[in-house]
Amino acid sequence: MVHLRSRRRLALAVPVVLSLTASLGFLPAAASAAEHAGQAEAAAQSTQAPKLAYVVNTKADTRTIASVKKAIAAAGGSVVATYEKIGVIVVHSANPDFGKEIRAARGVQSAGATRTAPLTAAGTTDEGAAEILSAAQAARTAKASEAAGAGEPLEADQWDLRAIGADKAAEINPGSSKVTVAVIDTGVDDTHPDLAPNFSASQSANCVGGKADTSEGAWRPYTAEDYHGTHVAGEIAAARNGIGVAGVAPGVKVSGIKVSDPDNGLFYPESVVCAFVFAADHGVEITNNSYYVDPWLYNCMDDPDQRAIVDAVNRAQLYAQKKGTLHLASAGNSNHDLDSDAIVDDSSPDDSTPVERTIDPHECFDVPTQLPGVVTVSATGVQNLKSYYSSYGKGVVDVAAPGGDRLYQIPDTPSKNGRILSTMPNNQYGFLQGTSMASPHAAGVAALLKSKYPHAGPAELQALLKAQANNPGCPASYDQDGDGTQDAVCEGGKRLNGFYGAGIVDALRAVK
Numbered sequence: 161m162v163h164l165r166s167r168r169r170l171a172l173a174v175p176v177v178l179s180l181t182a183s184l185g186f187l188p189a190a191a192s193a194a195e196h197a198g199q200a201e202a203a204a205q206s207t208q209a210p211k212l213a214y215v216v217n218t219k220a221d222t223r224t225i226a227s228v229k230k231a232i233a234a235a236g237g238s239v240v241a242t243y244e245k246i247g248v249i250v251v252h253s254a255n256p257d258f259g260k261e262i263r264a265a266r267g268v269q270s271a272g273a274t275r276t277a278p279l280t281a282a283g284t285t286d287e288g289a290a291e292i293l294s295a296a297q298a299a300r301t302a303k304a305s306e307a308a309g310a311g312e313p314l315e316a317d318q319w320d321l322r323a324i325g326a327d328k329a330a331e332i333n334p335g336s337s338k339v340t341v342a343v344i345d346t347g348v349d350d351t352h353p354d355l356a357p358n359f360s361a362s363q364s365a366n367c368v369g370g371k372a373d374t375s376e377g378a379w380r381p382y383t384a385e386d387y388h389g390t391h392v393a394g395e396i397a398a399a400r401n402g403i404g405v406a407g408v409a410p411g412v413k414v415s416g417i418k419v420s421d422p423d424n425g426l427f428y429p430e431s432v433v434c435a436f437v438f439a440a441d442h443g444v445e446i447t448n449n450s451y452y453v454d455p456w457l458y459n460c461m462d463d464p465d466q467r468a469i470v471d472a473v474n475r476a477q478l479y480a481q482k483k484g485t486l487h488l489a490s491a492g493n494s495n496h497d498l499d500s501d502a503i504v505d506d507s508s509p510d511d512s513t514p515v516e517r518t519i520d521p522h523e524c525f526d527v528p529t530q531l532p533g534v535v536t537v538s539a540t541g542v543q544n545l546k547s548y549y550s551s552y553g554k555g556v557v558d559v560a561a562p563g564g565d566r567l568y569q570i571p572d573t574p575s576k577n578g579r580i581l582s583t584m585p586n587n588q589y590g591f592l593q594g595t596s597m598a599s600p601h602a603a604g605v606a607a608l609l610k611s612k613y614p615h616a617g618p619a620e621l622q623a624l625l626k627a628q629a630n631n632p633g634c635p636a637s638y639d640q641d642g643d644g645t646q647d648a649v650c651e652g653g654k655r656l657n658g659f660y661g662a663g664i665v666d667a668l669r670a671v672k
Contacts, residue, residue: 491529538552539562539564
């Protein structure tokens with residue numbers, strides 16, 4: 161994923177009720193001349209201090225928002241974007257006490273910094289960097305595909321499509337062009353010949369910083385190194401056009417909403433808030449979220465900054481759900497049990513100096529994966545076994561899907577590559593693995609279901625996704641490296657368990 165960090169979706173869809181109470185502080189009705197002078201002096205000094213970004217969350221009504229904006233200005237903040245429908249205001253401020261001061265203001269329900277590094281300072285991570293398909297590999301694969309009667313030149317290396325029956329599903333129903341899956345990620349290269357036929361520019365944007373830019377090409381990746389979103393998009397909807405690869409739902413539309421920071425590749429909360437609201441307001445039926453919101457791998461509700469992040473992003477994704485959008489998110493690549501009592505997080509904050517901490521995943525949430533109504537997806541390999549890196553957890557994982565496993569589950573394909581082959585910027589193709597790859601496979605199946613049941617809302621669509629899944633049940637043993645120690649413990653039965661949730665998605669069953 162973006163600039164390769166160990167971050168892919170670590171939380172799971174545990175229906176957490178997020179109720180954030182309003183602050184009880186009050187602003188003075190009027191300020192004295194001396195106070196005004198002091199504020200002016202502080203403002204002058206703050207112009208020299210580094211700025212941070214904040215989210216300020218209020219009741220979603222015009223009057224309250226107007227009052228809070230006055231308080232923001234008084235505390236030395238400047239408004240960047242206002243999302244009145246959900247009561248979220250994005251703010252920049254150089255006042256080191258801005259968070260504390262604004263939380264005491266009347267009408268503010270939660271507020272906090274969205275980063276620990278200043279704005280002036282200068283992932284999504286999968287297991288290892290991308291491997292570009294070589295010319296020799298492509299030739300072998302094309303020959304094998306032709307011999308096997310596969311529809312696309314590189315399809316012989318797409319074991320993942322066959323694992324969930326997506327190749328056969330495409331013959332029955334490739335998906336409707338009236339359904340759009342938005343890839344909230346590092347941007348999508350819509351000029352790629354496998355993506356151009358299905359790309360929806362009118363539902364694409366650059367949301368970096370919290371404001372949507374819909375100018376031509378704003379949604380494209382900054383450089384070829386920002387390949388993550390393009391790879392994800394191809395897994396969902398690469399066209400069956402006799403070029404390269406195929407997606408799980410090659411007949412649906414795909415759009416790109418870029419949220420990765422140009423300086424460090426991080427996915428900050430204000431950008432993700434913008435993305436969810438944009439998707440909802442532009443008629444997107446499904447979003448894919450193969451990332452976690454930076455800078456915290458887990459956001460703990462006893463920390464005011466992290467609590468505000470959870471509140472803001474949750475408001476945005478719930479707004480989208482109410483407008484008919486289903487969200488899918490990757491479960492994470494740390495082999496964490498998200499239903500355990502304690503997890504060690506040594507990667508947060510990832511925009512400055514990480515500090516090791518032990519958290520309770522029932523009180524500290526991976527966002528957006530653990531937010532209410534979001535479908536959490538774990539990863540499997542060619543043997544339909546949980547991938548060695550995939551996080552898991554009973555009651556957290558909703559479904560599983562192919563994400564690849566380069567160590568223990570090697571397919572009998574021309575490239576003998578256990579990872580997932582998909583589109584890359586600049587008309588290339590490459591292999592990646594991770595729960596970031598699993599989520600778009602599930603999103604593709606959800607898109608097929610939405611095509612078949614166009615009136616299904618997010619809750620019904622999620623139920624359909626679970627109903628068509630095939631659950632292999634917990635394995636008798638999960639000692640992949642053969643050292644005599646279980647690498648992870650699966651809890652639950654054939655109906656629901658920690659490795660696969662309701663089961664591995666099935667594209668063929670979805671269209672029948």
